[in-house]
Amino acid sequence: MDLPTQTRVLIVGGGIAGCSTAYHLTKLGFRDVLLLEQGKLTCGTTWHAAGLVGQMRPNRAMTRMSQYGIALYASLEAETGLATGWKQCGSVNVARTPQRMQTLHKQAALARSFGVEVEVISAQRAGALWPPMRTDDLQGALWIPGDGKANPADLTMSLAKGARQGGATLVEDCEVLAVRTEQGACGRRVAGARVRRGTGTEAVEQDITCEVLVNCAGQWARQFGALAGVNVPLYSAEHFYVVTGRIDGVHPMLPVMRDPDGYIYYKEEVGGLVMGGFEPEAKPWAVDPIPASFQFQLLGEDWDQFEILMTNAIHRTPCLETAEIKLLLNGPESFTPDGNFILGQAPGLSGYFVCAGFNSAGIANSGGAGKLIADWIAGGESPGDLWDVDIRRFGPFMGNRRLLAERTAETLGLHYAMRWPRQELVTARPLRTSPLYDVLAARGAEFGSKFGWERANYFRPAGAAAPPPTLGTPGWLPWVQAEMTATREGVALYDQSSFGKLLLRGRDALAVLQRVCAANVDVEPGRMVYSAVLNPRGGFESDLTVMRLAPDRFLIITGSAQVTRDLDWIGRQIGAHEVALLDDVSNQWCVLSVMGPRSRELLARVCPDDLSPAALKFSCTQEIDLGLARVRAARMSYVGGPGYELYVPVEVARHVDAVLHEAGDEIGLDHAHGRISGLVDAGYYALDALRIEAGRRAWGAELGPDDTPYEAGLWAGVALDKPGFIGRDALLAAHGRPPAKKLLSFILEDPQAWVWGGESILIEGRPVGELSSTGWSRAAGRCAGLGYVRGDAAQQVHAGTPVAIELWGRPVAATAWDDAVLRAVAIGR
Numbered sequence: 081m082d083l084p085t086q087t088r089v090l091i092v093g094g095g096i097a098g099c100s101t102a103y104h105l106t107k108l109g110f111r112d113v114l115l116l117e118q119g120k121l122t123c124g125t126t127w128h129a130a131g132l133v134g135q136m137r138p139n140r141a142m143t144r145m146s147q148y149g150i151a152l153y154a155s156l157e158a159e160t161g162l163a164t165g166w167k168q169c170g171s172v173n174v175a176r177t178p179q180r181m182q183t184l185h186k187q188a189a190l191a192r193s194f195g196v197e198v199e200v201i202s203a204q205r206a207g208a209l210w211p212p213m214r215t216d217d218l219q220g221a222l223w224i225p226g227d228g229k230a231n232p233a234d235l236t237m238s239l240a241k242g243a244r245q246g247g248a249t250l251v252e253d254c255e256v257l258a259v260r261t262e263q264g265a266c267g268r269r270v271a272g273a274r275v276r277r278g279t280g281t282e283a284v285e286q287d288i289t290c291e292v293l294v295n296c297a298g299q300w301a302r303q304f305g306a307l308a309g310v311n312v313p314l315y316s317a318e319h320f321y322v323v324t325g326r327i328d329g330v331h332p333m334l335p336v337m338r339d340p341d342g343y344i345y346y347k348e349e350v351g352g353l354v355m356g357g358f359e360p361e362a363k364p365w366a367v368d369p370i371p372a373s374f375q376f377q378l379l380g381e382d383w384d385q386f387e388i389l390m391t392n393a394i395h396r397t398p399c400l401e402t403a404e405i406k407l408l409l410n411g412p413e414s415f416t417p418d419g420n421f422i423l424g425q426a427p428g429l430s431g432y433f434v435c436a437g438f439n440s441a442g443i444a445n446s447g448g449a450g451k452l453i454a455d456w457i458a459g460g461e462s463p464g465d466l467w468d469v470d471i472r473r474f475g476p477f478m479g480n481r482r483l484l485a486e487r488t489a490e491t492l493g494l495h496y497a498m499r500w501p502r503q504e505l506v507t508a509r510p511l512r513t514s515p516l517y518d519v520l521a522a523r524g525a526e527f528g529s530k531f532g533w534e535r536a537n538y539f540r541p542a543g544a545a546a547p548p549p550t551l552g553t554p555g556w557l558p559w560v561q562a563e564m565t566a567t568r569e570g571v572a573l574y575d576q577s578s579f580g581k582l583l584l585r586g587r588d589a590l591a592v593l594q595r596v597c598a599a600n601v602d603v604e605p606g607r608m609v610y611s612a613v614l615n616p617r618g619g620f621e622s623d624l625t626v627m628r629l630a631p632d633r634f635l636i637i638t639g640s641a642q643v644t645r646d647l648d649w650i651g652r653q654i655g656a657h658e659v660a661l662l663d664d665v666s667n668q669w670c671v672l673s674v675m676g677p678r679s680r681e682l683l684a685r686v687c688p689d690d691l692s693p694a695a696l697k698f699s700c701t702q703e704i705d706l707g708l709a710r711v712r713a714a715r716m717s718y719v720g721g722p723g724y725e726l727y728v729p730v731e732v733a734r735h736v737d738a739v740l741h742e743a744g745d746e747i748g749l750d751h752a753h754g755r756i757s758g759l760v761d762a763g764y765y766a767l768d769a770l771r772i773e774a775g776r777r778a779w780g781a782e783l784g785p786d787d788t789p790y791e792a793g794l795w796a797g798v799a800l801d802k803p804g805f806i807g808r809d810a811l812l813a814a815h816g817r818p819p820a821k822k823l824l825s826f827i828l829e830d831p832q833a834w835v836w837g838g839e840s841i842l843i844e845g846r847p848v849g850e851l852s853s854t855g856w857s858r859a860a861g862r863c864a865g866l867g868y869v870r871g872d873a874a875q876q877v878h879a880g881t882p883v884a885i886e887l888w889g890r891p892v893a894a895t896a897w898d899d900a901v902l903r904a905v906a907i908g909r
Contacts, residue, residue, distance in 0.1 A: 083251065083277060083286060088112035089457065090273060090290040092256050092304060094119075095126035096232060096442055097435045098296035099239040099250075100450025106246025108458045113248035114288070116275060118255040119375035121240055122233045124298045126442065127376060128411035129232040130321055130356055132336050132347060133444045134171055135196050135224065136187060138838075141465050141786070143194040149447030153230055160245065162238040165231025169333045169348075172210050174203070174221040176341035180498060181219035182551055185889030188222055189840035193847035199223045200889065210337045211329050212353070212397045229336055229347050232443050239450075253278060255372055257285070259293065259308040261429065265656045270308070270431035292457055294433045299414035301422075301436035302479070303369045310426040313474050314437040315484035316365040316412040317492050318379055320386045321356025323349060325404030340496035342392030355400065357389040358440075362492035364485040365412045379410040413440040417478055417508075419491045423449055424462065424471040427648035433457060434471050439495070461615055465786040472645040477532055483508040500549035501836035502528075502537075510534045514577035514670055515733040523761055526556070531641045533578035536763035538563065551888065553834045556765070557856060564770055564858045566760035567719055571678040571747065573740060574762050576725070577670040577733070580643035582636040584650070588658035589632050596653050598789075598798040598805050601626045601634070608699045608714055612789060612797035613649065614807025618814060620783040622646050623797060627701055627714065635665075635727075639779055653806070670733040674740065675723035675762075678747060682759060683713075683724065685743040691715075691724070701727075707739035708732075719767055720774025769855030772866060775825065781837075781852045782823055782866055791819045791868070793898070822874040822898075823866060826851065828885065829893040831862040835885055841867055842884040842891055848873040851885065869896070 089105060091098050094117025102115045117123070135150060137143040153166040175181040184200065191198040199222070206221035207213055240250055258274040272289035295312065297304040305312035334348040344357035363385050383390075386408060394400050414437055416422060422437040435453045438445050455463035467473065478484070486507040494505075504527075510517065512532040521527070525536035526546050538560050540546065547555025566572040584593065593601045599611035605628050613622040622642050627635040638646045647664060654660050674682060680691055689695075689704040691713065696702060701714040709732040717723035728736050744759020768778075777783050777794055789798050789811065800811060828835065841849045854865035868874075878898045884891035 081251070083254070083275070084114060084249070084288065085286065086289040087114040088290065089114070089292045089294065090288060091115040091294045091296055092273075093117065093124070093296035093298055093300070093436075094121040094240075094250065094252065095124050095296065095298050096122070096236045096239065096446040097298070097438065097450060098294070099236050099243060100446045101294055101296055101435055101453050102243035102248040102250065103239045103246065104451045104454035105457065106243055106248050108454055110458070111247035113243070114290075115243070115248060115250045116254040116256060117250070117252045118372045120252050121250070122236045123375035124300070125411060125413050126232050126236055126298075128378065128409060129440070129443050130345070130347060130354055131165070131230045131232045131235075131443050132345060133166075133230055134227045134336070136191050136198075139468060140194050142468060143191075143196060145448030145452060146444060147196070148451060149444065150226065150228065152447045153228075153235060156235070156238050156242065160238045160241045162234065162241050163231075164235040164238045166228060166235070167230075167333060168226065168228040169335050170209075170223065170225040171227035171336040171338065172206050172221050172223055173338045173340070174206055174213070175219045176217060176339070177498070178219055179551055180341055182888040183498075184220065184222050186839065186886075189847065189886040189889070190838065190850060191224070193840045193850055196224065197226055209335055212327065212399050213337065214396055214398060227336060230443060235443065251277070256304070256307075259432075260287075261308060264430055266430065266652050266654060268429050270429065292431045292433065294435060294453065294457070296435045298436060299412060300370055300372075301414070301434065305426070305434065308426075308429060308432055310429060310432055310434070311474060311476055311479040312422060312434055312436060312471070313478040313484060314414040314416050314422065315481070315488040316367070316370065316414050317488050318363045318365050318382065318385065318410050319356070319413040319440055319492070320382070320389065320408060320410050321354050322386075322390070322405050323354055323407045323409065324352040324400065325406055326351035327353060327399050327403055338496070339392070339396050341498070342389075342396055343493075343496045344389055344393050344396065346397070352403070352406070353397070353400070355389075355393050355397070357392075358492050358495035359385065359388050360493040360497060362415075362489045364488050366485065368481060379412060381408045381410060383408065415439050415488045415492050417474070417484065417487045417491065418505075419494060420469050421445060421449065422471050423453060423466055423469045424456065427472050427644050428651065430652070439491070462785055465619075465784040467780060467784060470645070472648055473641065475531060475644050477511065483511070501551065503549060504528050512578075514575055515730055516575050516577070516670070516737055519734065519737060520575060520761065525761070525763065528764065530578055531643065533640055535578050535640075536575060536761070538763040538765045539761050553832070560763075560765045560769065561856065561858060563760060563762035563766035564856070567675050567762060567766060567770060568721065568858060569677065570760065571674060571676040571682050571744065572760045572762040572766075573737075573744075574673040574675060574767055575670070576673050578640040579666070579671050580638040580640060580646065580664070581666045581669050582638065582643070582646060582650070583634070583663045583665045584636060584660060585633045586660040587632060588654075588660045589634055592650070592654050592658060592660045593626060593634060594802070595805055596650055597626065598802075598807060600799040600802045601628065603628055605630050606700055606702055608701055608716060610699075610797045612794070613646070614805070614811075615785055616807060616810060617785070618788045618807045618810030619785040620779065620787055620792070621649055621785060623777075623779050623783055625716070642779060668730060670728045670730055672726045672728055672733070672736060672740070673718075673723060674726065675717055675719055675721070677722055679723050682740065682743055682747060685746065686739050706736055709736050711736060718776055719770035720776065765855075768853070769857070772853050772855045772864060773857045773859060777823070777866070778853060787868075788814065788819075790814060791821050791874075792823050818875050820874060821849065821868045821870040823868050824878055825897045826865045826867060826883065826885065826894045827857065827860050827897075828863045829895070833863060833887060833892045835863050835865060835887060837865070840886040841869055842886055843869070843873050843881070845884075847886075
């Protein structure tokens with residue numbers, strides 16, 4: 081068959097992700113779809129995948145994706161006539177430790193909230209479901225009857241046949257050598273590719289033009305992405321499992337079994353067991369670039385690396401001690417820096433999509449992921465809240481190969497490791513630091529990482545060590561409470577230099593922002609405007625603060641992790657004939673936030689300018705002298721209450737910090753719990769708890785592409801009477817319709833109960849949603865949180881409604897309140 085010279089959609093990669101994408105595009109009516117595979121279908125990593133298929137994912141959107149995939153796999157054979165090996169055998173996930181059992185209870189509560197059938201069972205019941213297993217040291221287990229397994233190669237071939245039946249063309253032995261781009265109406269876009277078909281002297285090269293290119297190149301996706309300047313941060317690691325001979329009692333419908341405390345999983349295969357796992361310290365595959373000729377190949381055995389898995393498996397399944405080991409399979413799999421796969425349109429390059437990086441879970445995820453990417457291509461925008469897997473969650477710095485190798489060794493091991501609340505990744509750090517990093521470290525800062533930035537989570541007293549992780553009340557709470565007290569009663573300093581800062585300037589800068597922003601940003605220079613950024617469905621693409629510096633010059637402040645996303649979103653709205661330049665200037669400015677009722681008193685000691693409310697009104701900004709420096713002061717407060725954000729040139733940040741602390745030493749504060757002297761350094765744990773108490777929403781928690789201002793109860797950033805902004809039509813159309821969900825505030829009744837977020841919300845015993853953010857409320861003297869409720873609960877008024885929060889398998893009493901009343905209610909108590 082001759083290759084076409086043009087196609088509407090060009091898919092690169094013939095593993096399960098590529099075949100699923102082709103299949104789903106044809107289901108949407110696309111006929112001009114061409115899939116190219118450099119070898120044979122499944123020859124990369126698909127053919128040696130274990131084939132476990134589970135439903136449960138950490139959030140609602142990803143769980144729906146997995147549920148769709150299972151429904152697809154169950155019906156595909158009837159559609160195509162090709163067997164998929166799908167068996168709904170269920171899965172058993174066991175717990176060795178009380179802490180693991182607690183997390184299984186939380187997973188079960190979330191699963192029920194997401195509509196997944198799940199049962200918490202005893203160790204004895206787990207043993208009855210999975211007879212080869214030793215159970216005397218188990219705490220219990222989860223039974224998920226809808227889970228199953230599939231044959232990866234057969235499943236992929238069935239998807240491929242379905243794609244061909246739908247009109248797609250799939251071509252093997254055809255390598256893409258280069259990707260061509262061109263200037264489009266709104267920036268660069270994909271134009272085509274140079275390909276080589278065949279091998280040796282028979283090889284023929286040609287060009288193919290296309291409107292859309294989908295990178296489904298698996299472990300080659302990073303190096304293939306580089307051909308078009310697209311950052312696809314993934315890296316291969318050696319991944320192992322053994323295949324045994326027949327074992328008595330092992331049958332085709334034996335459930336999948338996972339023992340995460342032993343880092344291992346099992347499934348039945350031909351009367352024996354496949355046993356693999358995710359060892360705590362993985363082994364990156366240090367081959368770069370990966371040759372195109374690496375097809376249907378494996379790596380050498382490494383029993384030393386596999387030893388910890390084998391030792392744990394013999395303990396859990398003693399039959400392995402005498403079973404025939406037919407094969408130790410070592411096949412490379414690609415892993416990402418955060419353990420989630422990569423989906424979506426590449427930032428800065430229209431028409432280029434990525435569907436890769438499945439972290440050894442490609443069989444489970446590709447059915448649903450192929451549908452999502454097809455919907456994205458067809459609809460022109462993300463079909464839902466896919467932020468956890470969106471390619472725009474990564475910055476360019478994440479493409480560094482040493483960083484990826486180090487991080488891969490960690491993220492593979494975390495697949496089954498016990499994940500503690502707020503646990504931080506430790507590899508490839510520190511990377512991005514403010515000029516105050518070492519200064520804050522010397523003051524006891526305990527750092528976390530966000531978008532590569534090192535940020536102080538909290539400050540330890542002199543001589544104190546960081547407390548051990550826990551599922552209960554954290555050891556750092558008293559230190560964070562002191563920071564919160566300083567913020568509410570005295571003055572505290574937060575280093576928020578990780579804020580994203582974008583500069584938009586030019587003749588048409590205002591026109592662009594008026595389309596992008598739901599608020600009216602046509603204000604006088606020196607004013608600041610908080611604005612929602614909505615998609616055409618009316619959901620939050622982002623939220624940001626716009627400073628108008630001049631008639632044609634705007635500084636846009638956004639969240640640390642949203643920089644790539646916002647650059648891409650705003651950049652795509654700049655028309656071909658508009659004069660507007662958008663730049664990331666995040667590394668040019670530090671942000672030091674001086675918060676609390678004595679913040680103006682502190683600044684008055686080091687600044688000769690008038691910062692009174694009359695001179696510097698709320699949501700206004702002006703340049704001031706501070707010490708020997710010239711900085712921009714903005715009167716606003718994310719934590720609620722009085723405060724100022726100082727935008728400080730990087731080169732004078734240490735000077736400004738020193739001047740503030742010197743002045744702060746002269747300020748003392750007496751209060752009921754002791755004495756705080758001077759200016760107190762505070763971190764993000766305090767900031768997050770205070771913003772929850774103040775009812776402030778956070779993007780990625782309460783705000784996302786599936787959340788509208790109606791549902792979030794957030795109209796402060798929307799001017800519905802302003803025509804022409806993206807999402808306005810959807811908001812007007814939704815006016816008067818009952819919302820599908822509603823954001824509420826929650827206060828726990830028990831001061832000793834500690835919630836971390838993600839807990840299921842129960843009303844009259846029924847799951848109606850889950851907590852999105854939690855923290856200690858200083859005013860209420862107990863934990864508080866925000867969360868969405870769905871269904872009938874979203875139609876009701878809540879003013880102290882009794883509810884329950886399912887905490888580690890037991891309900892704890894709480895009250896629910898509409899909108900952002902938590903602050904008023906808490907203070908009233």
